[in-house]
Amino acid sequence: MRRLLPLLLLMLGLALPAAAQSPASTAFPYTLKTDTLPNGLTVVRVPYPSRGIIAYVTVVRVGSRNEVEPGKTGFAHFFEHMMFKGTQRHPEGEREKLMGTFGFDDNAFTTDDITLYYSYGPSAGLPQLIEIEADRFQNLEYSEPSFRTEALAVLGEYHKNAAAPYLKMEEALNATAFTRHTYRHTTLGFYEDIKAMPEAYDYSRTFFQRWYTPDNTLLFIVGDFDDAKVMQLVRDNYGPWNRKAAQVSVPAEPPQRGTRTVHVDWPQPTQPRLVLAWHTPAASPRTPDSALQALLIDYLVGPTSPAYKSLVLDKQLVEAIGSDAAEHRDPHLFTLTATLKEERSRDTVRLALLQEVSRLAAGKVDAARVKAAQDHARYGALMALQTPRDVGIQLGWNAGILGTPDGLQTHLRHLAQVTPAQLSTFAKRYLTANNLTMLSLTPKVAADAGGTK
Amino acid sequence: MNTRATLSLTALLALAGCASTPKPAPEPSPPPPPAQEATAPATPAPTAAPTEVPAVPLHQPKPLERVVLARPDTPIVTFRLVFHTGSIDDPKGKEGLTALTATLMAEGGTQKLTSAQLLEALYPMAAELEVFPDKEFTTFSGRVHKDFLPRFVDILTDVLLAPRLDPAELERLRTNAVSDVENGLRSANDEALGKVALDALLYEGHPYAHYVGGTVQGLKSITLDDVKAHAQRVFTQDRLVVGLAGAVDDALQQSLLAKLASLPATGAPRVTLPPVKSSAGKVVIVQKEALSTAISLGTVYPLRRGDPDYFSIAFALSHLGEHRQFIGVLFNELREKRGLNYGDYAYAENFIEDPGSTYNRNNIARTQQLMSLWARPVEPANAVFATRGLVFFLDQLVNQPLSQERFDLMRGYLQGYTRLWEQTDSRRLGYAIDSLFYGTPDFLEQYRQAMTKMTPASVQEAARRRLHPEALGFAFVTQDAEGLAQALRSGQPSPISYASKKSPELLEQDQAIIQLKLPVHPDAIHVVPAQSFMEK
Numbered sequence: 001m002r003r004l005l006p007l008l009l010l011m012l013g014l015a016l017p018a019a020a021q022s023p024a025s026t027a028f029p030y031t032l033k034t035d036t037l038p039n040g041l042t043v044v045r046v047p048y049p050s051r052g053i054i055a056y057v058t059v060v061r062v063g064s065r066n067e068v069e070p071g072k073t074g075f076a077h078f079f080e081h082m083m084f085k086g087t088q089r090h091p092e093g094e095r096e097k098l099m100g101t102f103g104f105d106d107n108a109f110t111t112d113d114i115t116l117y118y119s120y121g122p123s124a125g126l127p128q129l130i131e132i133e134a135d136r137f138q139n140l141e142y143s144e145p146s147f148r149t150e151a152l153a154v155l156g157e158y159h160k161n162a163a164a165p166y167l168k169m170e171e172a173l174n175a176t177a178f179t180r181h182t183y184r185h186t187t188l189g190f191y192e193d194i195k196a197m198p199e200a201y202d203y204s205r206t207f208f209q210r211w212y213t214p215d216n217t218l219l220f221i222v223g224d225f226d227d228a229k230v231m232q233l234v235r236d237n238y239g240p241w242n243r244k245a246a247q248v249s250v251p252a253e254p255p256q257r258g259t260r261t262v263h264v265d266w267p268q269p270t271q272p273r274l275v276l277a278w279h280t281p282a283a284s285p286r287t288p289d290s291a292l293q294a295l296l297i298d299y300l301v302g303p304t305s306p307a308y309k310s311l312v313l314d315k316q317l318v319e320a321i322g323s324d325a326a327e328h329r330d331p332h333l334f335t336l337t338a339t340l341k342e343e344r345s346r347d348t349v350r351l352a353l354l355q356e357v358s359r360l361a362a363g364k365v366d367a368a369r370v371k372a373a374q375d376h377a378r379y380g381a382l383m384a385l386q387t388p389r390d391v392g393i394q395l396g397w398n399a400g401i402l403g404t405p406d407g408l409q410t411h412l413r414h415l416a417q418v419t420p421a422q423l424s425t426f427a428k429r430y431l432t433a434n435n436l437t438m439l440s441l442t443p444k445v446a447a448d449a450g451g452t453k
Numbered sequence: 454m455n456t457r458a459t460l461s462l463t464a465l466l467a468l469a470g471c472a473s474t475p476k477p478a479p480e481p482s483p484p485p486p487p488a489q490e491a492t493a494p495a496t497p498a499p500t501a502a503p504t505e506v507p508a509v510p511l512h513q514p515k516p517l518e519r520v521v522l523a524r525p526d527t528p529i530v531t532f533r534l535v536f537h538t539g540s541i542d543d544p545k546g547k548e549g550l551t552a553l554t555a556t557l558m559a560e561g562g563t564q565k566l567t568s569a570q571l572l573e574a575l576y577p578m579a580a581e582l583e584v585f586p587d588k589e590f591t592t593f594s595g596r597v598h599k600d601f602l603p604r605f606v607d608i609l610t611d612v613l614l615a616p617r618l619d620p621a622e623l624e625r626l627r628t629n630a631v632s633d634v635e636n637g638l639r640s641a642n643d644e645a646l647g648k649v650a651l652d653a654l655l656y657e658g659h660p661y662a663h664y665v666g667g668t669v670q671g672l673k674s675i676t677l678d679d680v681k682a683h684a685q686r687v688f689t690q691d692r693l694v695v696g697l698a699g700a701v702d703d704a705l706q707q708s709l710l711a712k713l714a715s716l717p718a719t720g721a722p723r724v725t726l727p728p729v730k731s732s733a734g735k736v737v738i739v740q741k742e743a744l745s746t747a748i749s750l751g752t753v754y755p756l757r758r759g760d761p762d763y764f765s766i767a768f769a770l771s772h773l774g775e776h777r778q779f780i781g782v783l784f785n786e787l788r789e790k791r792g793l794n795y796g797d798y799a800y801a802e803n804f805i806e807d808p809g810s811t812y813n814r815n816n817i818a819r820t821q822q823l824m825s826l827w828a829r830p831v832e833p834a835n836a837v838f839a840t841r842g843l844v845f846f847l848d849q850l851v852n853q854p855l856s857q858e859r860f861d862l863m864r865g866y867l868q869g870y871t872r873l874w875e876q877t878d879s880r881r882l883g884y885a886i887d888s889l890f891y892g893t894p895d896f897l898e899q900y901r902q903a904m905t906k907m908t909p910a911s912v913q914e915a916a917r918r919r920l921h922p923e924a925l926g927f928a929f930v931t932q933d934a935e936g937l938a939q940a941l942r943s944g945q946p947s948p949i950s951y952a953s954k955k956s957p958e959l960l961e962q963d964q965a966i967i968q969l970k971l972p973v974h975p976d977a978i979h980v981v982p983a984q985s986f987m988e989k
Contacts, residue, residue: 049526053876084779096779100862103869105811106779122869148953152792159745160795160830164641198952268640268742269984271632303572313569316625319632341628372577379579379598383529387876 022405027378027412030391033227034405039242040215043234044395044405046222048388054123054223055392058133059400061218061245062211063113064187065329068248069203071196073182074154074189077110078197079207081150083117084108085142087135092146098132101125105389110187113329114400120389123225127233134237137217140208144201151197158194165266165441169273170324176262177277177333177437181253209243216245218405220395222388253279253331256435264441271319272340273441274350280334280430283327283411285402290327291414292426293334297323298373299423300356301336305369307356311338317345321353327401327411333437334430343442350438361428365420377415502733502921506755508726508820511589511890513537516690517713520885521706522698522878530602530705531878532595532609533696534713535816535886538687539589540667541660541724547675548989549667552586553623553630554683559584559593561622563611568622571608580605582612587805587817588661591688594879599700606705610712613688620677631672638664639741639983643830643930646739646983647747651928653987654737655753655823659729663987670989686721690714694886698878729753729821732926734974736941740934741983745794746836747930750843751825756919757802757818758891764903765915767801770824772863772912773850774799777811780866782850787828787842790959791951795829797843812874815883818890824920833931837940837947840927841969847922848969854913864904871897923972934980942975 022032033045067073084106086092099106102125108117119129161167170186178184188194219238221230256279283290301307301321311318319339325332336357338349385391398407520533543550559582562568575582578601585592593613597605638646649664656662663671695713697706732752756763774781776798779789783797802822805814826847831839855863875881875897888896931937940947946967955963 050876053872093785096785097862100780100866103866103872105870105873107777107811120873122872125869145953145955149790149792149951152952153788153795156745156788156793156795156830160644162744163643163830270636270640302576304569304576308572309569313622313625316621316628319629341632372573375577376579379577379600383579383581383596383598386878389876 022409025409027381027416028385028409029382032395032406035231037214037235037238039239040213041238041241042218042405043231043238044218044220044399045225045227045230046220046391046395047227048222048224048391050223050388052123052224053121053388054126054221054225055388056119056126056129056133057220057222057392057396058117058137059218059220059396060115060117060212061113061216061400061403062115063111064185064189065113065182065250066211066248067182067185067189068250071193072200072203073185073193074187074197075200075203075207076115077187077189078151078154079204080108080110080115080117081154082142082147082204083136083140085140085146085150087139087141089135089139090132092142095132095136098125098128102128104129112183112187112332114397116393116396116400118389118393118396123223126221126225126230130230130233130237134234134241137212137238138241140212147201147204148198154197155194158188158191161188165264165270165273168264168266169275169439169441172262172264173275173277173333173437173439176260176439177256177279178253180251181330182250183253183328183330183332210246210248213243213245214238214241218396218399220392220399222392222395250330255279256437258434260437262437262439264439265444266441267444270441270443272343272346272443273439274338274340274346275335275439276350276353277333277335277437277439278431278435279331282330282332283401285404285407285410288414288418288422289426290402291411291418292422293325294377294415295370295373295418296334296423296426297325298376299369300360301353302373304372305356307353311349311352317341317349327398329401346440357427357431360424361431363424365424367420370418370420370423374416374418378412381412500918502731502752502924503755505728505730506753506821507728509755511818511820512892514694514889516693516718517710518694518889519706519710520694520696520882520889521701522881522885523701524699524878527699527878528599529699529878530597530599530701531696531698531882532593533698533816533879533882533886534593534613535694535696536591536593536688537589537692537890538591539587540663540665541589541726542683542687542721543660543663543667543671546671547679548663548671549630550671550675550679550683551591551687552666553626553672553675554680555584555586555591555593556626556630557618557623557680558612558616558684558688560626561619562617563608564615564617565611566608567617568619574604574608578605582609585814585816586665588665588803589819590816592816596879602700602705606709606712610709614712614715616684618677618681618684623677623680627672627675630666631669633666634664634669634672634987638666639986643741643743643745643747644827646741646986647749647928647930648825648827650737650739650930650981650986651749651751651825651926652823654735654926654928655732655751656729657732659727659821660724661819661821668987668989685717689717689720691719694889696882696886698882726820731924733924734926734972734977736927736929736938736973736978738934738937738978738980739928739930739983739986740980741930741932743830743930743932745830746833746937747830748828748836748840748843748928749825750840750925750927751823752921752924752926753821753823754919754921755821756824757820757822758887758893758896762915762919763801764900765907765912766824766919767900768863768867768904768907769850769912769916769920770799770801771867772855772859773846774826775870776800776804776806776813778870780863782846783826783828783843786846787839790955791842791949793828793835793839793842794831797828798826799847800825800827807880812880815880815887818887833933833937835949836929836931836937837971838949838966841947841966841971844922844925844971845966845969847920851913851916851920851922854909857909860907860909860912864907867904868901871900925972927973930983938978938980941971941973941978944970944973944975
């Protein structure tokens with residue numbers, strides 16, 4: 001509940017002046033009205049013909065990336081849970097009543113880089129929503145017993161996710177590919193740290209003061225509303241918020257100097273897995289690196305790629321190929337993933353994927369496929385914006401990662417500008433043997449028998 | 454996007470029989486009357502749980518019935534082609550045939566296009582073409598920008614009228630389907646496994662009982678000839694409702710309908726669904742390696758959309774536990790106050806989360822519905838306490854009226870929240886199509902209207918009539934299955950300790966929960982190893 005899957009953010013360097021307006025375009029047919037309050041809070045309004053429904057999205061640029069202290073991994077995510085616990089003015093339980101009065105869908109998720117909160121419901125409740133949201137971001141308060149109880153819900157979340165191999169794979173890959181950067185741990189955090197969370201009440205207050213600050217937060221309001229009235233409410237309610245984001249030093253990851261491998265034995269029936277992961281640059285509004293990686297996924301392992309046709313359709317060696325790469329605030333990983341049908345195909349599949357990378361790095365680029373991927377991305381982005389909630393979360397996600405309120409439009413613009421040669425150059429520079437980490441996962445049942453069962 | 458068959462473990466339905474105790478001869482319940490506004494019925498006394506739930510057929514729309522929700526302010530066209538066929542049409546020994554056939558049609562190419570060419574055609578458009586098979590319904594859904602409309606219509610109709618049905622693709626998709634059972638259902642999603650196990654328990658011996666995705670042996674026995682024949686038997690005009698929304702004009706409607714008129718007019722006779730016998734007190738425990746214990750419980754009942762009590766029961770169960778929302782009693786009591794797990798919810802009908810939302814999927818209607826409660830996995834030591842907690846708060850719902858304050862809160866909440874359920878063209882179509890089968894036109898607006906007439910007393914009276922904690926069946930997924938079975942058989946109290954201070958009121962309530970007599974029959978507790986679940 002209240003948490004979607006942990007996924008994936010930088011420092012807020014506002015690119016837009018106060019009261020900026022980003023016009024609609026064919027790729028993103030909505031207008032952004034952006035203001036920055038004197039305390040640094042960025043407030044973006046998006047008129048959307050939603051028949052009385054609004055989305056209210058708050059993005060705090062804090063995620064598991066910020067967890068630099070030993071023993072405190074998973075805290076950004078845990079803190080997201082605590083943000084629902086109340087204040088002096090609205091004690092625990094009152095939020096549910098207010099949200100209930102109007103019927104808001106009220107939730108949040110945490111990633112490596114951001115924490116995103118959203119409320120989605122009738123615009124009639126917007127004044128009350130602004131008040132209660134501004135209050136909790138400034139005046140959050142909770143008791144130690146409440147904190148300890150919520151820690152158990154977080155543990156339950158970990159246990160739930162641990163049933164499938166993905167969490168263990170992510171833990172193993174990150175711990176191998178990263179030696180210093182906080183991306184070594186997942187958003188959920190190390191299991192031992194999660195179990196110790198009930199003891200960290202005092203630290204949780206520090207965490208709030210450190211990161212929940214107006215200059216580290218962006219607010220997106222999407223839907224039908226009177227802009228002037230809403231902005232007045234926002235100024236009145238958020239204006240007194242007056243903290244500055246802390247500066248912590250996230251250790252830079254040194255360059256990798258040789259292929260690394262990691263193996264996971266999975267104690268239950270499952271398909272064998274393969275992950276190839278390379279360190280790649282961070283998402284940035286100033287470079288096309290994020291757009292390049294998005295297109296690279298489709299080019300190498302998308303549904304029309306030669307690898308898909310060969311490995312999935314023709315030879316049927318794999319159940320699925322793909323990537324779990326996503327934009328990150330700091331340099332992260334570009335991955336290719338394969339769910340094998342049989343263990344004995346592992347080398348064949350690995351070599352086939354590496355061969356596709358080599359071909360691209362050698363300059364052999366199919367320009368028509370790049371164009372198709374760009375068309376797919378453009379139309380796909382448009383089709384993904386079905387509701388105010390979709391628009392708010394997409395805007396919030398990209399803004400949080402890129403550190404600019406028009407991050408989504410920037411990303412879409414970069415997608416349209418990528419050239420085939422850039423893809424090749426990127427592959428040649430980053431997708432190298434010395435920069436590669438390979439993960440294998442095998443079910444504990446006799447792997448040499450061929451197949452999972 | 455590309456073609457995708459959406460049959461996953463989250464499509465929670467099931468099979469795997471568990472031994473049952475013979476029941477006395479049932480007294481058939483009357484069929485539900487036509488839909489009408491919910492008012493407080495005049496029967497305050499609770500009724501006994503039915504010993505069996507008969508199959509009152511759903512409404513049958515006319516062949517190729519059209520539902521059109523055109524709007525000019527979008528460039529996207531949404532298609533929802535809903536066939537009244539599902540896993541109930543799987544022949545015995547070929548469990549999974551409907552889902553596999555539908556998936557092969559959607560993903561396996563057309564007579565003009567190989568599967569790879571199909572993907573290549575759809576890819577630059579970012580067009581969506583998906584299929585979702587369920588117990589009684591199979592939905593082919595599509596979305597496309599109007600820039601590509603003619604091409605997409607050709608592809609979509611070819612998928613239905615001229616699928617390639619290629620043997621190599623059949624093998625690929627069959628292997629995936631078997632893996633979905635062996636590696637997915639049995640191994641990687643304890644929550645889904647618990648829900649599927651509950652379905653298998655409650656619908657034992659009924660065509661709903663097996664997993665929509667099939668059984669391992671059923672899937673392995675399917676031949677290409679089976680698939681070809683089955684497509685002709687069930688994907689027919691008389692079972693199809695055609696939904697269109699968004700940038701739709703008359704020309705599109707005419708051309709699509711003209712093409713779909715080439716489908717077989719009729720095919721296999723409709724499956725006659727048998728009555729569902731009560732599973733009161735039965736327990737299935739699926740044994741597998743797991744850090745925590747998944748819990749699902751519920752009962753089949755003769756209530757579905759269109760019944761005069763339906764809205765009141767839906768309201769009551771939203772109060773008890775609206776899916777993945779903070780407002781429910783179960784969520785607050787078991788998770789927020791006690792820290793037992795990640796969430797606890799209640800459902801008035803078959804519920805499968807629509808991806809990317811917290812709302813129920815459309816077009817997964819059932820002739821014979823169930824109500825269910827779900828506790829997300831708990832520490833094994835707390836499994837019995839959590840189960841008692843679920844039953845305790847269900848008991849409260851039946852035996853105590855909501856306070857006026859709580860009732861008003863829930864009513865305001867659902868007046869707003871139900872609007873979120875109809876925010877996309879696809880979901881609006883889905884509701885309209887479901888309404889044809891249930892006989893409930895303008896369903897969500899009718900729900901909102903009905904709420905204006907409800908009172909705390911009318912909701913409680915409906916709960917007393919229609920919700921029967923004593924009729925519950927129970928499904929668990931856990932590592933120490935025998936230990937849990939023993940704890941359930943013994944009926945011993947299940948004390949609980951907390952890591953933090955709790956209020957005296959909560960601790961007092963705990964005493965009642967710890968001692969609560971679960972409606973479990975000690976001789977109806979069965980352990981099933983996960984590796985044999987859904988084998989045949």
